[in-house]
Amino acid sequence: MxxxxxxxxxxxxxxxxxxxxxxxxxxxxxxxxxxxxxxxxxxxxxxxxxxxxxxxxxxxxxxxxxxxxxxxxxxxxxxxxxxxxxxxxxxxxxxxxxxxxxxxxxxxxxxxxxxxxxxxxxxxxxxxxxxxxxxxxxxxxxxxxxxxxxxxxxxxxxxxxxxxxxxxxxxxxxxxxxxxxxxxxxxxxxxxxxxxxxxxxxxxxxxxxxxxxxxxxxxxxxxxxxxxxxxxxxxxxxxxxxxxxxxxxxxxxxxxxxxxxxxxxxxxxxxxxxxxxxxxxxxxxxxxxxxxxxxxxxxxxxxxxxxxxxxxxxxxxxxxxxxxxxxxxxxxxxxxxxxxxxxxxxxxxxxxxxxxxxxxxxxxxWFCRKADRCVDVDVSGSTLRVPSGEASNIALIRSITADHAAGGKSFIVTPLWPGAYALMERKSPVWEIYALFPKSEAFEQAEIERIIASDPGYALILDVALDGQDALRFRNTHPLMHRYIQENFELVEVSPNPALQLYVSKDATP
Incomplete structure (x- = not known):
């Protein structure tokens, strides 16, 4: 044995x-x-x-x-x-x-x-x-x-x-x-x-x-x-x-x-x-x-x-x-x-x-065995070999957090990147850190109350159709939360990728 x-x-x-x-x-x-x-x-x-x-x-x-x-x-x-x-x-x-x-x-x-x-x-x-x-x-x-x-x-x-x-x-x-x-x-x-x-x-x-x-x-x-x-x-x-x-x-x-x-x-x-x-x-x-x-x-x-x-x-x-x-x-x-x-x-x-x-x-x-596929990135004090696309996402999270949520301020990243909170050592303002399925109005309203209480500096929405299904976009699964973000945050350009939609707190925009 x-x-x-x-x-x-x-x-x-x-x-x-x-x-x-x-x-x-x-x-x-x-x-x-x-x-x-x-x-x-x-x-x-x-x-x-x-x-x-x-x-x-x-x-x-x-x-x-x-x-x-x-x-x-x-x-x-x-x-x-x-x-x-x-x-x-x-x-x-x-x-x-x-x-x-x-x-x-x-x-x-x-x-x-x-x-x-x-x-x-x-x-x-x-x-x-x-x-x-x-x-x-x-x-x-x-x-x-x-x-x-x-x-x-x-x-x-x-x-x-x-x-x-x-x-x-x-x-x-x-x-x-x-x-x-x-x-x-x-x-x-x-x-x-x-x-x-x-x-x-x-x-x-x-x-x-x-x-x-x-x-x-x-x-x-x-x-x-x-x-x-x-x-x-x-x-x-x-x-x-x-x-x-x-x-x-x-x-x-x-x-x-x-x-x-x-x-x-x-x-x-x-x-x-x-x-x-x-x-x-x-x-x-x-x-x-x-x-x-x-x-x-x-x-x-x-x-x-x-x-x-x-x-x-x-x-x-x-x-x-x-x-x-x-x-x-x-x-x-x-x-x-x-x-x-x-x-x-x-x-x-x-x-x-x-x-x-x-x-x-x-x-x-095996994926990272080829040098051009992955790059070295510091994550929580450790050097990781990360695929180039994910390395760009990490750099983006760090950049917009430094610009719009410095000093420990809260932020929202939804529906698919809960690791953004861990990367920046921040608490998510919402309970649902992986927002895949449609939720009730009562659930969404409770999440909105949490957002109001945490006063986040920005909200980054990944506007993607999971599995090619448009019904699974965040704006369709969580329409109340999406509308709240649109009405209370300012949309600014952050990436040539149209799926990455950055909304900055109106209090922080000039």
């Missing part, structure tokens, strides 16, 4: 060494960084600012306090430590599912580690990726010997995962309940309910206690948490959907051979999630009916693949595929590990090549 742990940390931080300072995003990564920064300033996720669930912010803040690094590299390092734990769990599941006497096992484990690390993207989402892996590990632990103590611990794991991401808690609960039903094959209903389901349910409550405690002791958190759930129903979606890139929809007529082949591979992986999920559940069910042994980790991966397919399909791009693929990857690697030595290496090699073709271009270190 020590060797696997060392290997997990070595490959994770080897990748971190290669590309830990490459890339930066004012959008998604900025969303995480801003939240960590606000927690360090005493604010509460969800209640005081739009955020993911609290766990990842307190984890990152804990590392920042221990290390003294409150900047972007501190956030990245905290995420990398969490990623290494996830990598360890994935590797230990694969190692323990492999015959220790089999040939080439060490080479296969190395291939597996490379495949896993390639799919761990984007960087700011390794929390979500590691949570999915931890669920596989926790449920496999329960399946291997479903005594009450293990069921209790598995439930605690599901509840604790939900503290970091409620969607992961839902996925873990759905898979757990399906597994408990699966366990009824050949077992008495009473034993499954009393000795497995009840301890598991108690464990879920125990694991979710941090959120319960926050709701009880932090004024306003319970209401904010409940409202954040209601917003999902109002939006009628967990994400902005994209067309599913099925393999037969590849750009055969217009793309190069390399692009078409990559499109086909992406489609194959998307198609593999539901197919593997369904087929593996049928197979492990048949095995248990025949009293045949089956790897506990394979059972856990089988029942988690379909819930996580929902994550991948919610916004069907490579990034979300990567965040939902790990139960499938672990299950597939366990199946491959059961083959004879050379077959195992051949299939592992094919999976590695396919993974390289799909994911390599998504890694910031």
């Amino acid at each position: 020590i060797k696997v742990l060392a290997s997990a940390f070595l490959i994770t931080f080897g990748f971190f060494f290669l590309q830990g300072r490459a890339g930066f995003s004012l959008a998604d990564e900025g969303f995480l960084w801003y939240g960590v920064q606000r927690v360090l300033n005493g604010e509460v996720p969800i209640r005081d600012f739009m955020s993911y669930d609290p766990g990842r912010y307190y984890w990152s803040a804990w590392y920042a306090l221990l290390s003294g690094d409150h900047g972007i590299m501190g956030v990245r390092m905290a995420a990398a430590i969490f990623q290494a734990i996830g990598m360890f769990v994935a590797l230990i599941l694969i190692v323990r599912s492999t015959d220790p006497e089999s040939r080439y096992k060490t080479v296969f484990w190395g291939l597996s580690a490379l495949i896993l690390i390639l799919w761990m993207l984007p960087r700011h989402k390794v929390f979500d990726i590691s949570l999915s892996i931890m669920l596989v590990g926790g449920l496999a632990y329960m399946i291997a010997n479903p005594v009450p103590r293990r069921c209790l611990l598995a439930g605690i794991g599901v509840g604790l995962v939900a503290v970091f991401g409620r969607n992961h808690g839902v996925y873990g609960a759905a898979a757990s309940l399906a597994i408990l039903l699966w366990m009824m094959i050949g077992a008495s209903f009473q034993d499954v309910v009393l000795k497995r389901f009840v301890p598991w349910g108690v464990g879920v409550v125990i694991g979710f206690l941090p959120t319960f405690v926050m709701a009880m002791v932090l004024p306003g958190f319970a209401a904010a948490f409940w409202n954040s759930i209601l917003m999902l129903f109002e939006q009628k979606a967990t994400n902005l959907p994209l067309p599913i890139p099925w393999p037969w929809d590849a750009s055969f007529q217009t793309g190069s051979f390399k692009d078409v082949f990559r499109d086909i591979l992406i489609g194959v992986f998307f198609l593999s999630l539901p197919l593997f999920g369904l087929a593996s559940i049928v197979w492990v069910t048949r095995q248990v009916k025949k009293n045949q042994p089956v790897q506990p980790a394979l059972v856990a991966a089988a029942f988690l693949t379909l819930p996580y397919a929902h994550y991948a399909f919610s916004r069907a791009d490579v990034s979300h595929l990567a965040q939902g693929i790990f139960p499938f990857l672990i299950g597939a690697l366990i199946l491959v590990s059961s083959l004879s030595g050379k077959k195992r290496l051949y299939l592992g090699g094919i999976l590695l090549i396919a993974s390289l073709m799909i994911t390599l271009s998504q890694h910031p270190g």
Whole structure:
């Protein structure tokens, strides 16, 4: 186990060494960084600012306090430590599912580690990726010997995962309940309910206690948490959907051979999630009916693949595929590990090549390998290699803040660059730092009241049609706020890019 742990940390931080300072995003990564920064300033996720669930912010803040690094590299390092734990769990599941006497096992484990690390993207989402892996590990632990103590611990794991991401808690609960039903094959209903389901349910409550405690002791958190759930129903979606890139929809007529082949591979992986999920559940069910042994980790991966397919399909791009693929990857690697030595290496090699073709271009270190693509930029005291376009955006934010919001004055950047606040170490005057979905008039009016109270020096609006949909422009999703900014701020030219609309406070304009 020590060797696997060392290997997990070595490959994770080897990748971190290669590309830990490459890339930066004012959008998604900025969303995480801003939240960590606000927690360090005493604010509460969800209640005081739009955020993911609290766990990842307190984890990152804990590392920042221990290390003294409150900047972007501190956030990245905290995420990398969490990623290494996830990598360890994935590797230990694969190692323990492999015959220790089999040939080439060490080479296969190395291939597996490379495949896993390639799919761990984007960087700011390794929390979500590691949570999915931890669920596989926790449920496999329960399946291997479903005594009450293990069921209790598995439930605690599901509840604790939900503290970091409620969607992961839902996925873990759905898979757990399906597994408990699966366990009824050949077992008495009473034993499954009393000795497995009840301890598991108690464990879920125990694991979710941090959120319960926050709701009880932090004024306003319970209401904010409940409202954040209601917003999902109002939006009628967990994400902005994209067309599913099925393999037969590849750009055969217009793309190069390399692009078409990559499109086909992406489609194959998307198609593999539901197919593997369904087929593996049928197979492990048949095995248990025949009293045949089956790897506990394979059972856990089988029942988690379909819930996580929902994550991948919610916004069907490579990034979300990567965040939902790990139960499938672990299950597939366990199946491959059961083959004879050379077959195992051949299939592992094919999976590695396919993974390289799909994911390599998504890694910031690979993108910035060409000198003309990225430039050095100082971000929170660290020198990062940043794509030229993002470097220009950073320079723009710094310039207009110096001109119109100097001395710590507030400003607004909406809807897509929450990292602007973290970059300038300012508090957002509005709660919704990532304004993607339409909101009610009451919500918009509350945001306007916050703007009035904060008296911002400027408002920078990114007038973009997300996914090519004009309805998703800020002026259409937030018409009251947009009109308020137009009526109370002066539009000035700031960039030849018409999407960047700068409104300066009328009190500050000559």
